[in-house]
Amino acid sequence: MLQLRPWKVAIVVFALLFGVVFTLPNLLPRSVTDSLPGWVPAARLNLGLDLQGGSYLLLEVDTVQLKQEKLNNLTEDVRRVLGQQQIAFTGLSASPNAVTVRITDPTRLDAAFKELVKLSAPTVGGGRDLLVTQLPNQTLSLAPPPQADAAAINTAVEQSIEIIRKRIDQLGTREPSITRSGTTRIVIEAPGESDPEKLKAVIGKTAKLTFQMVDDSVTAEEATAGRVPPGSVLLPSDEAYDRNGVVVKRRVDVSGDMLTDARPSFDQNGRPSLNFRFNGLGTRRFAQVTQDNVNKRFAIVLDDRVLSAPTIVNPILGGSGEITGNFTQESANELANMLRSGALPAKLNVQEQRTVGAELGADSIRAGETSLAIGAVAIFAFIILSYGLFGVFAAIALIVNGFLIVGLMSLTQATLTLPGIAGLILTLAVAVDANVLTYERMREEARAGRSPLLAADAGFRRAWVTIFDANVTTLIAAVIMFLAGTGTVKGFAWTLGFGVLTSVFTAVVVTQVLIGWWFRTFKPKTLPIL
């Protein structure tokens, strides 16, 4: 085992080169690595958010609200369809899972059924996305099947990711990563000095903009007292003028998805406002509505709050207009950004938020470096004092090990977190174990009367089984942490896992080559560890 085989030396030299080459970018100043030609590896360690500072947000699509929204829309569709066919009905309502309606005239029941089935669309699987069933007492029920719900959630998550990406891009935040997590969740990771409040503000609103007519058959006071006409709803308002809210018809005339542009601006009084432009369909609809309702009020509704409810003085035919309201310059800007990016299909709830300031991250790195240096010095001193020259060999192997771990982490861009640094320190300490096992074995073999060379050789050979068995256990722990852990714990698993693999290599192969070289060069009569 101790014969200096060329392939073994080659592997050690290669590993050393590999480690140094891939570690080096971390030690050079950024100006140097940036000016290197492209083929030179220049990837630095991929620092976790806890080390470089940044924000982590875990969002969940509000599936309950998504479903409710869908059923509410369905309710309005039923009202419209039955109204068009002049079928009288009562008790139109949306329960958590279905919309039910009672047809007053039993002879029109079949006609109503036929019309309502038309609301469903065929799905890919061969079924329909809406089940219309007849219940006793002339009641019809419309319910989306579970598959349709799952598909709707899936689409909502995909759309949300797209929209969040657009919104965040407009903030100019540095390279945020937006990824899906599980069926209903989205993870946003924004590195660097980013303001989590800004991020939250930008994703906190669904930004669903609608233009709806004001129902002037009742006053807001009457509606508050409970007399809201069917097909209308009382919404709170941002305008002081409408402090009791505004009664708005449920029917949406024009909506935010028909906007092509929205820009912050100022109105004639110098107050911050918002200019918008509709697409073709929006322009036609808006022209129609404003022509039909001159001198009436229409409400501009954002996320179920009325921004403003101006009176239509002249029909607006050009497809562009201005929204005034209780804006600040910043909120107008923010809203314009959101309207340009599109409305979120459902509300997103923040389930987890972790923010670390860049300064704290830098402090953590410094503390990590200090304890790494102190740990390394302590280990070196201890191992050299315990094993003399062989301790020096172990220390050299440990340094190679350090290069290999950092090199591998830089190459694979595995995330280094604060617990990861702890993992690194612990790995170096435990890496010595393989050397200790070997050296202790050599001592025993030498004591049993073997010559130095034979004792050293047997030490390596016999310790190997134990080294293997012992390291498998740590590897198992690392793999589980990687699979089950999140964020920072995963970072710990990375360093621990890489560390086990590299430390076995360095403590066994590198030390073997060093000791083999020592035997060949000095032809020693005794082992330096006895």
Added chain:
Amino acid sequence: MLRWPLIRLLPAKTNLHFVGVARLMGFLSIVAVIGSLALCFTQGLTLGIDFKGGTVVDVATPGKPVDAAAVRAALNAMRLGDVEVQTFGTAGAVEVKFQTPAGADPAQTVTAVTQRLRTVLAPAQVTFSNTSVVGPKVSGELFRSGIVALGVAIFLMLLFIWFRYQLQFGLGAVAALFHDVILTFGVFAIFKLEFTLTSIAAILTIIGYSMNDTVVVFDRLRENLRKFRRMSLREVIELSINETLSRTIITGLTALLALFGLALFGGEALRTFAIALIFGISIGTYSSIYVASPIILLWGVKSGDDDEPTLVGGAAQAAMAQKAAALKAGRREG
């Protein structure tokens, strides 16, 4: 000239009677395990927000200490749950912890809190170096997945031991493993250390380390059982522990040296982690000597008289011979 190596922790050959005091140590271990369990169930662990849900905000006003009383007053006025305000670090920063009131949105609540604190502490510039919000849904999930991870880790270690050794070895290893995990929980309870996600990582590491330690002794035990067929199991165990003792102590000490560095200089965030590991690794080292191996003896002795265990050794040896033959055959093929 200096005579290397300079330090020698143990004489070349030790002959300590570990098994002799194993009964006493076993009794102490059992007491400690029961004590830890009792403490965990009565007093409970100090769960961090990772598992309890809630919000932690670190507030600093650079250049001067934070007015903790003002912070406390402002938060109490906001009707939050379980408000805690603690000063930490040298620069007079405070750490604020609270629970989101039922029904409120955690993310919006922390926004309101930071805005409020900015106003209250004005004109001082306020920085929030660290903000963590964990919703109730996520904390529950994190807790469950943490427990599952621990369970899976213990199970896989078992499987590994079963695969590499024999049944009675597995039993000793499991006992040692449970011993270590329960005592580490006890350490968390007794020192009121905050139990967080990194604590789960710490315990998994301790499981890995403890097994590592146990495996080293077991490997030697397996080898010695083959080598000294006429020796009683008790003597073989004693010999094996003594032979590996030097390694056990040196490796344990290097790990502890590095961890002490981490606990002292690694900063606030890693202190609990390092302390848990220091205790855990000490416990793991102890258990591989006094728990894992003596339990094998317990198992062996039960099957017959004092001389009988040689049979166990013999059986072990037969199995080993088989394995070795299989290995050789494998090697020849390869």
